[in-house]
Amino acid sequence: MNKLNRRKFLKGGLLGGAAALTMSRKAAASESFEGYPDSMGVLVDLTRCIGCRTCEAACNHEQNLPAPDKPFNDYSVFDERGPEGQKRRTTEKAYTVVNRYDTEKGPVFRKFQCNHCQEPTCLTACFVNAYTKTPEGAVIYNPKVCVGCRTCMVACPFYVPAYSYSSATNPVVKKCIMCYDTRLKFGRPPACVEACPQEVMTFGKRKDLIKLGHERIRNNPGKYIDHLYGETEVGGTSWMYLSGVDFNQVGFDTTLGNQPILANVKEFLAMVPMVLTIWPALFTGFHLLATRKEAAKEEQNKNEKGVKP
């Protein structure tokens, strides 16, 4: 409900006139959105992952993605590097990938996919409203309205959305939707969660998973870093992570902060209704002043001309 209200008034703020001016104060001081109360989430325990890539295979089948370049039981992909030395990332052909990181505790595997933010930046940045955060917790995407500006890709702090650049007639954003259409909607866990032999991923209500995550940390002293990544990052994500090594060693950005990204944009958004309402009056005033001076000057010029030879 909170969410709806805020989005509504942001709309007002950008489009509207005088009414929006009074509301913009709320924008700047807006209460933080705690998310849908019963939304689902996934807790990922990196200490359990063995890098078998079964989740990748499950995702490929569930989402009817094109055939991979290598079989899903080919583990040479962990040594693959892009032209700039970068590890694998989500692509238009793979909504989830597992990477291997060599740490002081040995190899650690980490699964990438959309983290399904509580306040998704992709959603707030989209000018055709192609994204929806469902009450179940998934961030889904409507390819039918997407124009292809790719601002969502710029805005995603996790570098998740990919784009089917290869298509000339219907390129669209490609990303994990938490199996919303086929599973989540019906109360079932995403395909990757169900397929995982190690139960690296635990599916449940987000609020329960937070408790569960902290319990695991408490019950296993020394096993985990005392942090649940995604509990607070960028306003919280539906997918959260436990790790035995520092998160920044295994491909997580630990500098994102706990504010939703939208908080950065609000400075500008709050200014919009001001300009819309104040500028016309201000500049009409300037015009009147300026032309009065001008008129006076012209008269003076005439007089001066009269004096000078």
Place this chain on the structure above:
Amino acid sequence: MKRFVGQGVAIPVDSLIKPNGGGSWSIKEKLLLGLTPEQYMKTLVRNPFNWLLAAIYVVGVPVVVLRFVKGLGYVTHASYDYPWGLFLAWGLFTMVPLSASGFMMGTTVELFGRKDFKPIERLGLLNGLLGYFFAVMFLQVDLGQPWRLIYPMFVSLGPAAVLFLVAWHVATYLSVQVAELVPAASEWLGMKQPKKVIKSVSLGLTIAGIILSTLHQGALGALFTYAPGKVHPLWYSPEFQWIHFLTSAVFGGLCMLIVVSTLAKWFMRWRMDDTFKNSLDPLTLGLAKGASLAMFTYLIIKILAVAHGNKWGYLFTGWGEYYLFELTVGVVVPLILFTSAIRNQRPGLARVAAFMGVFGIALNRINTALIAFNWKLYKEVPAWREVLIVLTVYATYIVVYRAILARLPILYTWKGQAGKYPG
């Protein structure tokens, strides 16, 4: 062209009726600048710049076509990490501030009543209109599904997004700019009514122009506040990003106007009337004054952003050096040159400064969108086909620009039939 003028051909066309009482010009004659088709072809072939343009088109047009046949993946690196490449860094983020001259000149002349800038007002307006129009063209090349361009307007609205504001405001502002140039076109076409209508609402149009420009120039900066961790802290500021983009657009537009008028002075002198020729130098200094004020303001706010975010430490890194280079070459040096030019009444120096200012804007926008973007990641060099498309679209911008300058009363005042066309 110079040659034909010298030969006494009745050109250039600057009124509805032919001199020597030969009746009125036909549209075709006006399009050919009063030359015969053969003479016109000769002027085209003789200009070496046209050969360069032709060369760009020969290799560039097929690649532009292939972009639409084979998709973006064929012409770019299809990067997921750098979703915005050169098309937007140059075509949108650089072209738009360089086209701020439209609203600047409108404001100066119509709103502040500085009639002394009147001779160059239309050039400012045209520079604005064409810059925006081609920014949209670049956008159309970059969008995955360009045929859905109107979706944010009519099909599926996402009004809480910054880009929504950019889309609406650029679209509205484009129509404002078209309206502002209707007088020039209607003079050339010999129509009275449109000009009258526009004159009656010109103040409203100008104010609309200021509002829309303030917001979308700022919004282009605000777009990057969606990517706080990705843009290098020196080029990023949640509080000041939009002010940086707005104030730099002010001097960007003015510098571009000086640059364009300089190019016109060098290459299209035949098209200028005496009013324009005579006022160009003092007006260049006038524009320089405006640009230097904006540069000074910009510089202060840039320093303020570094201080406000306590980012001094970054200045002593490699990124800091590069940041200082951008500010020095793009702002500080041209600011000093402008000041000296104004003090010593040297329009030539102001022109050098203006070229640097334009370079500074391009550098800043490309840095923000591409080079300082993903600063923690690898760097991406645009694909050659991408560069070629940018060249081709920009060449078209130049062709259209030149064609309009040669015809519509931008650099000269239309000579109306006495009594019928005052002003």
Place this chain on the structure above:
Amino acid sequence: MWQRKRLVTGMAAALALLAVPLAKAETGPETVELDSLAKLYKPVSFNHSAHVEIAGGDCATCHHHTLGTGKIEPTCARCHAHSGAASAVACRDCHPAERFGAKYLQELAQDVNRYHRDKPGLKAAYHLRCLGCHRESGGPTGCQDCHAMTQAGEAFYRAGQYAPVPHAEGTEH
């Protein structure tokens, strides 16, 4: 429909497993056919007695406290130090086959006082137990070291006869 079918076969398999006789009361059965979840991989023929030997007869190495013997994990010991043998010893008796199925999730949601909320499902119980130990003690860790891939598995992993043709460009839609 598909899901229901799978559920039925799963249950049938589980019933079949119940029939496995306990050969010896002390050290458990000779072998256990772990087939209730077999789909992508063939059933595991688990050599129970060999593993009893490897564990040095300490049933708690795998069976927690449920046999009432041996040293158990300190967390479990807080409640179960003296609880004695449980009636259920097989993994599947406690670990749900459908850990994230609607039924089990509902069960968890209703039973707010349940302590064992973070109990892995059956598949994970097997893998965490077996593989955890194998990785620590240098046992075999490859997937097919314990169970051979089925035809369905090859299709799933795009392996074997379903492997992608190398450098097959333009395979995407």
